[in-house]
Amino acid sequence: MKLYSYWRSTTSYRVRIALNLKGVSYETIQVDLVSGEQRAPEYVALNPIKGVPTLILEDGRVLTQSLAIIDYLDATIPNFPLVPEDPFERARVKAAAHTIAMDIHPVNNLKVLTHLKSRYGLTAEDGIEWFRHWMTEGFQAYQALLPDGVAFSFGNRPDLADINLVAQLYNAHRWGVDMTSFPRLLEIEKRALALPAFDAAHPENQPDAS
Amino acid sequence: MKLYSYWRSTTSYRVRIALNLKGVSYETIQVDLVSGEQRAPEYVALNPIKGVPTLILEDGRVLTQSLAIIDYLDATIPNFPLVPEDPFERARVKAAAHTIAMDIHPVNNLKVLTHLKSRYGLTAEDGIEWFRHWMTEGFQAYQALLPDGVAFSFGNRPDLADINLVAQLYNAHRWGVDMTSFPRLLEIEKRALALPAFDAAHPENQPDAS
Numbered sequence: 001m002k003l004y005s006y007w008r009s010t011t012s013y014r015v016r017i018a019l020n021l022k023g024v025s026y027e028t029i030q031v032d033l034v035s036g037e038q039r040a041p042e043y044v045a046l047n048p049i050k051g052v053p054t055l056i057l058e059d060g061r062v063l064t065q066s067l068a069i070i071d072y073l074d075a076t077i078p079n080f081p082l083v084p085e086d087p088f089e090r091a092r093v094k095a096a097a098h099t100i101a102m103d104i105h106p107v108n109n110l111k112v113l114t115h116l117k118s119r120y121g122l123t124a125e126d127g128i129e130w131f132r133h134w135m136t137e138g139f140q141a142y143q144a145l146l147p148d149g150v151a152f153s154f155g156n157r158p159d160l161a162d163i164n165l166v167a168q169l170y171n172a173h174r175w176g177v178d179m180t181s182f183p184r185l186l187e188i189e190k191r192a193l194a195l196p197a198f199d200a201a202h203p204e205n206q207p208d209a210s
Numbered sequence: 211m212k213l214y215s216y217w218r219s220t221t222s223y224r225v226r227i228a229l230n231l232k233g234v235s236y237e238t239i240q241v242d243l244v245s246g247e248q249r250a251p252e253y254v255a256l257n258p259i260k261g262v263p264t265l266i267l268e269d270g271r272v273l274t275q276s277l278a279i280i281d282y283l284d285a286t287i288p289n290f291p292l293v294p295e296d297p298f299e300r301a302r303v304k305a306a307a308h309t310i311a312m313d314i315h316p317v318n319n320l321k322v323l324t325h326l327k328s329r330y331g332l333t334a335e336d337g338i339e340w341f342r343h344w345m346t347e348g349f350q351a352y353q354a355l356l357p358d359g360v361a362f363s364f365g366n367r368p369d370l371a372d373i374n375l376v377a378q379l380y381n382a383h384r385w386g387v388d389m390t391s392f393p394r395l396l397e398i399e400k401r402a403l404a405l406p407a408f409d410a411a412h413p414e415n416q417p418d419a420s
Binding site (some may be wrong): 048049050051057063064065069072075076087088090092094095097101102103105106109112116119120125126133137138140141142144145171180 | 286317329343348350
């Protein structure tokens with residue numbers, strides 16, 4: 001498989017973790033979001049929302065949207081299931097994953113920040129404050145959704161919720177979110193990053209990292 | 211089941227459509243987002259992200275996040291499947307649904323607009339422009355993801371993608387998005403709203419509509 005990916009994109013990071021947990025080897029194709037490669041017509045033909053990641057399957061079929069890609073991987077590769085089989089437990093894990101993927105990430109996307117600066121005159125400092133605001137709110141909700149007594153978010157092995165969390169925490173550190181209220185999330189992150197699947201997917205371990 | 215819902219919330223609208231398509235009867239409990247009922251401590255205990263919808267199952271268990279709730283309904287109620295069984299086809303439908311649910315809706319959320327106004331001084335007019343910008347971008351991408359020759363987004367009956375689309379189009383009309391480039395989306399909406407499940411879920415047909 002081929003993954004169109006940007007090293008710092010947390011949605012790319014999610015899919016890299018999932019591919020690694022599933023034991024799938026893949027080729028990374030860099031899409032430099034800062035220089036605007038996601039807006040090149042050839043790329044937009046693959047990914048009309050002009051974002052990363054895009055996954056090209058072995059037979060050339062194209063998938064977009066990180067959680068739809070992960071759903072496909074989980075349905076087709078039985079190794080290391082990423083959500084529980086029980087529908088209620090699965091919905092709980094998905095609700096936590098979506099608290100990151102819908103309530104934090106889209107609002108803190110690079111394209112949103114760029115638009116806020118260019119159209120409404122927000123400063124670099126405003127942008128950092130904006131990022132911190134939505135992460136702090138979202139992490140409070142995420143932490144409140146977790147059961148007690150497990151090593152990861154919902155169990156003793158990582159799942160879809162942890163994939164979303166760990167990717168978002170990269171951004172939290174990057175933008176200096178005060179994490180003192182979220183000790184549980186930091187513990188989960190530490191355990192996850194000790195696993196090769198997460199470590200190899202980390203932004204700073206990507207070929208396009210700078 | 212009991213659905214905590216706000217009439218104009220498009221995420222509540224999604225779940226109402228899904229419940230109706232599945233043939234589930236439910237009780238609506240109003241959460242007035244404008245007066246801030248979502249921040250009441252009793253409600254936050256159910257829904258830590260302080261949003262709607264929240265679904266209370268017959269046995270009292272609680273589910274949050276609209277797409278996680280719909281996933282649960284689809285897994286437990288076989289009537290009217292909302293996503294294809296084939297993993298690739300399902301991922302395509304989910305990618306389109308997520309183009310609405312992740313690339314448009316979270317950025318156009320009421321809480322984001324309120325924060326933009328109160329913290330960064332955006333005017334009411336700026337807010338409308340903000341809404342229109344993200345909807346126009348997202349609808350372009352959504353339309354590009356659709357196959358030709360079907361009555362709804364991906365087939366001849368509505369699915370998860372249509373549920374997300376139709377709910378978002380309510381907002382598009384409300385905020386005056388120029389839809390002349392999106393004739394296909396308007397045709398899908400017209401067909402969907404002719405169905406009782408969509409019509410009964412429409413914001414203006416809710417008990418708390420004003």
